[in-house]
Amino acid sequence: MLVSYALDMQLSIVLVERTAGEFEDSATLKAFGQEGHGLFPGSTAMEKEICRQYQVQVVRRVDSVRQKFYAITVERRVKHPVVMALFDAARREVLS
Numbered sequence: 001m002l003v004s005y006a007l008d009m010q011l012s013i014v015l016v017e018r019t020a021g022e023f024e025d026s027a028t029l030k031a032f033g034q035e036g037h038g039l040f041p042g043s044t045a046m047e048k049e050i051c052r053q054y055q056v057q058v059v060r061r062v063d064s065v066r067q068k069f070y071a072i073t074v075e076r077r078v079k080h081p082v083v084m085a086l087f088d089a090a091r092r093e094v095l096s
C-alpha cells in the first residue's frame with residue numbers, strides 16, 4: 001500500500017499494516033479514523049476543518065502527495081466571475 005509506505009518513510013517508524021476497512025467515501029473513512037481505528041489522509045487545505053469536525057490531530061504531512069482539480073466547461077469563454085477568478089488563480093500558480 002503506497003500510503004502506508006509513504007507514511008513509513010516520513011515517520012521513520014515501522015508501521016504494521018492491517019486493513020481495518022475499505023471505504024468508498026472520505027466521510028466514512030474519517031469517521032472510522034475518528035473512532036481510533038487507524039490513520040487516514042486529509043487535504044492540507046481542509047486540515048483545520050477535519051481536525052475540528054472529527055476531533056483528530058495531524059500525525060505527519062506527506063509533501064509528495066498532491067491532489068488535482070479540474071474545471072470542465074462547455075462554454076468557449078468563461079463568463080462567470082467566480083469561475084474566472086479560479087482560472088486566474090490557477091494560471092498564476094502554474095506560471096509562478
